[in-house]
Amino acid sequence: MFKLRPVTLWVTLLISLALPKGTIAQNREKIKADLIFKMLDFDARFRMIPGYRDSACRMNLANQAKAEYLEFKQTYQANTALFAKNEREKLNEVVSSCDKIFLKDEVFSALKQPDYLSSKNPSKGEVMDKEWIDIHKACLYVLIKDLTVRSNYELLYEFSRLAAAADVARNGLPSCHHYADSLLTKGGPSLDQHFQKAQLQNSAESNSYFQQLITAFKNKAADLPEQTKAMYASRNMLILSPEGEEADIHLMTRYPGTPLHLDGLIKELTEMDKYSIVASPAAQRDMMHNSILFQSKAHKAEKNETADYTFQIITPGILDLQYKTPEYSTDFGRPGYISIITYRCPISIIVLNKEERIERTFVVTGENNIFSDTLHANVLDNFRPGMGLIPFRSDTACYDAMNDANLKNNISGLLFSKKWNEAAPVITATLNNGYGYWKALREQYAIYGVKNPEAGYQDIANIVDSTDYAISHLGTETVRTSCKAALSRMLEKYQEILQRPDISQNVRILCMRNSIQAAMLSDQLERTMTLIADYKKVNPKDYLVPSFNFSIFSFRNWMMKNGAATVTLPPYSKPRF
Incomplete structure (x- = not known):
């Protein structure tokens, strides 16, 4: 086993007397790094x-x-003064959890038994799994709060786990080599x-070092434990509460809200303009049920007035509706026959x-777009609610439905209603954002706040307060421009902090999340896309961002990026990073 020499208290005291303050701080961190290496090493070996x-x-x-644990315990107990109170509490939990396993003969000696099961609950599997989890949770509790770059925890733990495996593969019993x-x-x-x-949160130097070490592991270098130790000891990867460091920032979520008024991007029509929306006959019935909601300062042209702008919605309806040969399917509630329908629906x-x-x-759906759906028995009953897709009992019944001209007309109408319901939000978004305005009801934009500014x-x-105020007042027309300018300034302040x-x-996550909201609400849309993509790499489970x-x-x-005379519109509801 690869071992580190314990550092005793009297050595620490001699160093503190003989060395200047900066050197003392470095040795404190070296002792802490030594302890972390030992802790992760015995954790990794126990896990194997x-x-x-x-x-x-x-x-x-x-x-x-x-x-390794006993060396860890001896080193820790000789150097408890190097740790803050909360760190000592967490390290004491590690010691307590490990003592219950390593220092009790009846528990420790049982570890040699393959499939070491609990006498009370043998069905729950090997006791070893639970014993390791108890140790691992205690170790995790130490690290997850105190690593300078906390997202490196999993990476550093993986290095230690594989370093232990490398030591077993090189120096362990021959029968132990294969698994390691x-x-x-x-x-x-x-x-x-x-x-x-x-890597996004690390310095270039740290990332370069990590990459070199990963390459060494992939190549199964002979000195992997030594290289792993060097990472902990000399690269300053772990900094546990160095002298003079404040307590970490404590986050809370704030929810500033505002209604939004977004100007038209192509040509916003004014009070002096008149407009008209005209649809092809195929769409007029469905427009009565799912209309286009055009928000504009302009007035709708009367019957005998000439519109300054006319928006024609052109569609021939469903084209080339065809049935494919019936096929037997077992994918639904009961087996039977279905037919795949193909069709086009240009809009x-x-x-x-x-x-x-x-x-x-603006092309909503193109001439050559081919869509598909399924002909099934439930269509004959106009889609009975709750019944879902019901296959025909025989291919003959399926063919009979395919040859029913009236049913084909009904299906055509149903399919067009389906495509229109998909197209209507896209058409509405296009007209409002291009030629009218987009007015949204009050929406909340989650940002992180600071619970402990005094630390x-x-x-x-202060930056968060300014962000909150600017977002909350965007709905007030008289200060909207100044609020957007304030958000632009706050965005740059967040980015400056991220460079520290x-x-x-x-x-980091406070600045990244708040930067997204500041960029988006100050109309820096392209930058917003980049900020979201970067943030999701760091905090992918934050469902409050984007809004x-x-x-x-x-x-x-x-x-804004697609200004050609003819463009094909994207789906409105799908985010585009």
Whole structure:
């Protein structure tokens, strides 16, 4: 086993007397890094035990983990003064959890038994799994709060796990080599995955070092434990509450809300303009049930008036409706026969000016787009609610339905209603964002706030307060422009903080989340897309960002980038990063 020499208290005291303050701080961090290495090493070795059925391998790993733990405990107890109170509490939990396993003979000796089961609940599997989880949770509790770059925790733990496997594969019992070597073989992709999650938050130097170490693991270098130790000891990857550091920022979510008024991007019609919306006969019936809601300062042209702008919605309805040969299916509630329907449904918007010249053409669905649906027995009963798709009992029944001309007409109408319901929101968004305005009801835009500004984060708290105020007053027309300018300034302040080399993960996600809202609401749409993509790499589970009406901002960004005379519109509801 790869071992580190324990550092005793009297050595620490001598160093503190002999060395200047900066050197003392470095040695404190070196001792802490030594402890973290030992803790992750005995955790990793203990975790490997259930992978073996051989009693000798299991006990060899258990003894290695125990020896490493005892060195860890001795070093920690000799240097408790180096840790803050909350750190000591967490490290004491590690010691308490490990003592219950490593220092009790009746528990420790049982580890040599393959499939070591609980006498009370043998059906729950090997007790080792639970014992390891208890240790691992205690170790995790130490690290997850105190790593300078917290997202590196999984990457650093994986390095330690594979370093332990490398030591077993090189120096362990011959019967133990195979499983350890298999862990190394599978470790490369795992390291890549954790590195991808963490690299955005690391310095270029750290990322370069991590990449070199990952390459060494993939190549199964002979000195992997030594290289892993060097990472902890000399690269300053772990900084546990260095002297003078404030408590980490504590986050809370704030919900500033505002109604929105977004100006037309192509040509916003004014009070002096008149408009007309004209639809092809095929769409007029469905427009009565699902109309186009055009928001504009302009007035709708009366019957005998000439419109300044005419928006023609052109569609022939359903074209080329065809049935494919019936096929037997078991994919639904009961087996039977279905037929796949194919069809086309072109829909376009043509924008005409007062002289009836075409200024723009927006293709909602193209001439060559082929769609498909399913002919099934439930169609004959006009889609009985709750019944879903019901196959025909025989291919003959399916053919009879395919030859029913009236049914084909009904299906054509149903299919067009379906496509119109998909197209109507796209048409509405296009007209409002291009030629009218987009007015949204009050929406909340989640940002992170600061619970403990007194801990050295008053400057960030002030930026958050300014962001909150600007968002909350965007709906007031007289200050809308100044609020957008304020959000632009706050965005730059957040970005400046993100460039600091020593910020915590909480500060990072606060600045990244709030930057997204500031950029989006100050009309920096292209930048918003980049900020969202970066943030989702760091905090993919934040469902509050982007906001619920982000689709309209995404749509507007697309419109700004696509100014050709004829363009094919994207789906309105699909975000476009």
